[in-house]
Amino acid sequence: xxxxxxxxxxxxxxxxxxxxxxxxxxxxxxxxxxxxxxxxxxxxxxxxxxxxxxxxxxxxxxxxxxxxxxxxxxxxxxxxxxxxxxxxxxxxxxxxxxxxxxxxxxxxxxxxxxxxxxxxxxxxxxxxxxxxxxxxxxxxxxxxxxxxxxxxxxxxxxxxxxxxxxxxxxxxxxxxxxxxxxxxxxxxxxxxxxxxxxxxxxxxxxxxxxxxxxxxxxxxxxxxxxxxxxxxxxxxxxxxxxxxxxxxxxxxxxxxxxxx
Amino acid sequence: xxxxxxxxxxxxxxxxxxxxxxxxxxxxxxxxxxxxxxxxxxxxxxxxxxxxxxxxxxxxxxxxxxxxxxxxxxxxxxxxxxxxxxxxxxxxxxxxxxxxxxxxxxxxxxxxxxxxxxxxxxxxxxxxxxxxxxxxxxxxxxxxxxxxxxxxxxxxxxxxxxxxxxxxxxxxxxxxxxxxxxxxxxxxxxxxxxxxxxxxxxxxxxxxxxxxxxxxxxxxxxxxxxxxxxxxxxxxxxxxxxxxxxxxxxxxxxxxxxxxxxxxxxxxxxxxxxxxxxxxxxxxxxxxxxxxxxxxxxxxxxxxxxxxxxxxxxxxxxxxxxxxxxxxxxxxxxxxxxxxxxxxxxxxxxxxxxxxxxxxxxxxxxxxxxxxxxxxxxxxxxx
Numbered sequence: 001x002x003x004x005x006x007x008x009x010x011x012x013x014x015x016x017x018x019x020x021x022x023x024x025x026x027x028x029x030x031x032x033x034x035x036x037x038x039x040x041x042x043x044x045x046x047x048x049x050x051x052x053x054x055x056x057x058x059x060x061x062x063x064x065x066x067x068x069x070x071x072x073x074x075x076x077x078x079x080x081x082x083x084x085x086x087x088x089x090x091x092x093x094x095x096x097x098x099x100x101x102x103x104x105x106x107x108x109x110x111x112x113x114x115x116x117x118x119x120x121x122x123x124x125x126x127x128x129x130x131x132x133x134x135x136x137x138x139x140x141x142x143x144x145x146x147x148x149x150x151x152x153x154x155x156x157x158x159x160x161x162x163x164x165x166x167x168x169x170x171x172x173x174x175x176x177x178x179x180x181x182x183x184x185x186x187x188x189x190x191x192x193x194x195x196x197x198x199x200x201x202x203x204x205x206x207x208x209x210x211x212x213x214x215x216x217x218x219x220x221x222x223x224x225x226x227x228x229x230x231x232x233x234x235x236x237x238x239x240x241x242x243x244x245x246x247x248x249x250x251x252x253x254x255x256x257x258x259x260x
Numbered sequence: 261x262x263x264x265x266x267x268x269x270x271x272x273x274x275x276x277x278x279x280x281x282x283x284x285x286x287x288x289x290x291x292x293x294x295x296x297x298x299x300x301x302x303x304x305x306x307x308x309x310x311x312x313x314x315x316x317x318x319x320x321x322x323x324x325x326x327x328x329x330x331x332x333x334x335x336x337x338x339x340x341x342x343x344x345x346x347x348x349x350x351x352x353x354x355x356x357x358x359x360x361x362x363x364x365x366x367x368x369x370x371x372x373x374x375x376x377x378x379x380x381x382x383x384x385x386x387x388x389x390x391x392x393x394x395x396x397x398x399x400x401x402x403x404x405x406x407x408x409x410x411x412x413x414x415x416x417x418x419x420x421x422x423x424x425x426x427x428x429x430x431x432x433x434x435x436x437x438x439x440x441x442x443x444x445x446x447x448x449x450x451x452x453x454x455x456x457x458x459x460x461x462x463x464x465x466x467x468x469x470x471x472x473x474x475x476x477x478x479x480x481x482x483x484x485x486x487x488x489x490x491x492x493x494x495x496x497x498x499x500x501x502x503x504x505x506x507x508x509x510x511x512x513x514x515x516x517x518x519x520x521x522x523x524x525x526x527x528x529x530x531x532x533x534x535x536x537x538x539x540x541x542x543x544x545x546x547x548x549x550x551x552x553x554x555x556x557x558x559x560x561x562x563x564x565x566x567x568x569x570x571x572x573x574x575x576x577x578x579x580x581x582x583x584x585x586x587x588x589x590x591x592x593x594x595x596x597x598x599x600x601x602x603x604x605x606x607x608x609x610x611x612x613x614x615x616x617x618x619x620x621x622x623x624x625x626x627x628x629x630x631x632x633x634x635x636x637x638x639x640x641x642x643x
Contacts, residue, residue, distance in 0.1 A: 189322030
């Protein structure tokens with residue numbers, strides 16, 4: 001079985017957010033981590049590899065430094081890594097990103113593609129399903145459990161109050177939730193091997209069946225009007241009252257704000 | 261000279277740090293309070309290869325260099341001195357001598373499961389009458405057919421009752437050296453469960469309270485001659501070589517304790533308010549922190565230098581002794597100052613610096629006291 005896992009290097013929310021003048025994230029200036037949903041997707045792929053035997057290829061689109069997240073994935077147990085990087089791909093929204101990744105994946109043999117549900121920087125949850133559309137394969141999103149059954153996958157798809165059990169014939173695409181599993185750690189030896197391993201680097205020229213008009217900032221229908229860091233709330237209003245008065249006061253305030 | 265870490269080492273540090281924060285730190289206080297060996301943590305470390313970091317892959321290890329191992333012990337010790345020494349004693353004192361002096365058969369039988377973490381290792385040299393003076397050994401091994409019969413006891417053995425494989429030193433005869441009769445010391449690999457091998461009392465310690473420190477007792481304990489490590493009479497050399505590496509492990513533990521105490525203190529002084537402002541705004545606090553951080557960095561450079569020497573040089577006893585002397589004394593000083601900067605709270609078990617100060621003391625004592633390190637260093641200077 002061949003599994004492709006799409007992973008993304010995202011800003012570490014502990015490290016603070018920085019923007020470029022055009023409103024897009026200044027990724028080069030921020031601390032980064034592997035997107036948590038993607039890491040769960042990678043762990044799911046590695047468990048399938050442990051259980052059934054599989055070749056796991058990780059792929060990412062990003063700046064050259066996104067190679068770090070690929071090496072981390074290899075240190076966890078991924079077999080191959082592909083970095084898709086090119087100036088013309090910069091500023092991509094979900095549409096341009098999914099076009100790029102689909103264009104890259106068309107070069108590969110695969111039975112299963114796993115992506116994270118969504119990335120913590122954009123929170124759109126669109127790229128995975130869009131890739132499946134471009135590649136014309138089924139998608140099962142929000143996977144909380146994955147099993148292989150012959151040439152099919154059986155996936156528990158999470159809802160707020162229930163889950164659906166869905167079966168799809170491979171090749172197909174699954175989007176994974178961070179709750180799917182507890183990702184494994186790297187191993188020290190895995191790190192040393194991963195740092196020596198080759199990372200395949202692809203650019204625009206390697207993308208198959210993708211129009212220039214669908215790539216990068218120019219190919220992105222989404223326009224960012226304004227972006228800003230989280231605005232800190234003020235200290236609020238402090239009042240000192242006895243318990244009975246407090247209740248009256250709070251109820252009054254809630255009514256004033258039309259909450260109740 | 262470039263002090264920048266390689267990509268591999270940066271990633272390895274991030275791994276050890278994440279593991280220590282998530283898996284080790286939450287248990288550190290309980291391990292200290294209950295004096296219970298953190299078996300579940302050891303199993304997790306085994307799963308991720310932490311128990312065979314510098315062992316070649318062909319023997320079940322991770323195939324990394326001594327610096328990677330040092331960083332592992334350092335990061336573990338930042339949050340829990342007990343966990344740090346478990347890895348150090350296992351790796352430096354048991355895996356290393358078998359890797360260096362073992363036969364191919366011994367490596368396959370003992371080193372592979374040790375490096376995979378399926379088995380835990382320990383080292384028995386110290387006796388009631390033989391600490392710094394290794395010639396004071398009383399444990400005897402007498403050849404009987406194709407077995408050696410061991411009688412005697414070893415004390416203060418780290419990983420004592422929890423280990424599966426022990427490197428044990430015993431007197432196998434007398435030899436003449438420079439006109440003097442000296443004890444011939446030989447090393448053996450002894451398995452737990454060997455008839456005649458039992459455990460004595462568990463030590464009640466000031467610090468590293470979760471590490472299992474026991475007396476080992478050998479009563480007509482028959483060990484196959486094939487389990488002799490190295491040659492007859494090579495024991496002293498094996499012990500000294502092993503301790504050179506062990507000192508780098510303990511230096512890493514000491515370094516981690518100092519760093520952990522410094523980090524805790526920096527966080528605390530920013531929060532603690534006196535006279536209407538945070539105590540970090542007082543110049544005394546600032547200068548203390550500056551001195552502490554500078555000493556920690558100096559210790560770190562010596563420890564890393566010793567690790568690099570182990571990777572590249574046949575003899576690294578001098579570097580190891582300097583690293584251990586410096587790091588242990590820095591650990592004691594920094595943890596003591598950390599308690600002082602925490603004030604009354606630092607003296608309570610609510611704050612981890614109290615535990616770190618107790619844990620730090622042993623680093624000035626075991627695997628060669630600071631006085632022994634000074635003897636090693638000065639002997640090299642004056643030879």
